[in-house]
Amino acid sequence: MENQGTIAAFLIVGLLVGLGVGYMLPGLMTPPPVEPTDLLETIQDRGYMVVGTSSGFYPFEMVNTTTSALYGFDIDLAEYVATELGVTVQWQDMDFGNLVGACGAGTIDMIAAATFITADRNEQLLPSVWYLRANMVIIVKNSSVLTVASYDDLDGLDVGVQTGTAEDFELLDHNDAGGTISIQEYPYLDQMFLDLNSGLLDAIYIDEPVLPQYDQIYDLKIIYTVLAPPMAFYVAYDNPDFYEAVNNAMAKAFETGFIDDLILEYFM
Numbered sequence: 001m002e003n004q005g006t007i008a009a010f011l012i013v014g015l016l017v018g019l020g021v022g023y024m025l026p027g028l029m030t031p032p033p034v035e036p037t038d039l040l041e042t043i044q045d046r047g048y049m050v051v052g053t054s055s056g057f058y059p060f061e062m063v064n065t066t067t068s069a070l071y072g073f074d075i076d077l078a079e080y081v082a083t084e085l086g087v088t089v090q091w092q093d094m095d096f097g098n099l100v101g102a103c104g105a106g107t108i109d110m111i112a113a114a115t116f117i118t119a120d121r122n123e124q125l126l127p128s129v130w131y132l133r134a135n136m137v138i139i140v141k142n143s144s145v146l147t148v149a150s151y152d153d154l155d156g157l158d159v160g161v162q163t164g165t166a167e168d169f170e171l172l173d174h175n176d177a178g179g180t181i182s183i184q185e186y187p188y189l190d191q192m193f194l195d196l197n198s199g200l201l202d203a204i205y206i207d208e209p210v211l212p213q214y215d216q217i218y219d220l221k222i223i224y225t226v227l228a229p230p231m232a233f234y235v236a237y238d239n240p241d242f243y244e245a246v247n248n249a250m251a252k253a254f255e256t257g258f259i260d261d262l263i264l265e266y267f268m
């Protein structure tokens with residue numbers, strides 16, 4: 001009996017010591033925390049990156065009506081970035097206003113859609129190095145007598161913008177400060193220009209590079225110009241390896257003259 005008691009006491013002491021060691025060395029009790037996988041590793045493992053865009057925005061992202069393939073300045077540049085990362089691109093074409101939310105939620109890995117760098121977007125996503133800068137312009141029919149020296153001159157008028165763009169936010173901020181512009185938001189541009197031509201809109205506020213495509217169809221003119229922020233691709237925060245890889249690819253696109261070639265192809 002004494003031996004049994006001694007053995008039991010030994011087992012109890014051993015259990016207590018073991019638990020004590022476990023509390024002092026939690027790594028022995030629970031697995032160590034796993035570092036989150038950077039998006040670059042995920043992309044390279046699956047062999048493609050998911051890039052969001054919004055087609056119908058000449059000359060940055062358009063759809064070939066014969067092949068249904070995307071083409072344009074941003075399309076070519078994003079494909080270049082993917083090649084540098086050793087992967088292909090899986091494109092997701094959606095309304096421009098949905099792109100930021102989709103990237104933040106991880107539905108897409110990157111935005112390539114002539115996206116201006118703005119403080120509001122930077123609070124949600126991380127911009128790449130910028131690659132192009134253009135103007136924002138107010139466009140009217142050539143027969144219009146409207147003149148604009150500031151946003152105040154648009155008060156009381158119907159003005160078309162693409163949903164979620166810098167132009168949209170500019171006019172919304174104006175109205176928040178007391179302005180009375182009747183802002184008409186459009187997910188795509190074709191209907192907006194059609195409504196301008198038919199008289200449903202007094203003016204359109206849009207990126208200037210878009211104008212040549214529609215100026216061939218309608219008789220239009222620019223009556224007000226604002227220097228726009230630069231354009232960049234956008235990615236989610238907390239993926240430093242992926243972000244660095246994208247920027248390195250962009251730097252190489254400048255170094256090799258690839259971006260210069262795109263400018264000549266799509267703007268000259």
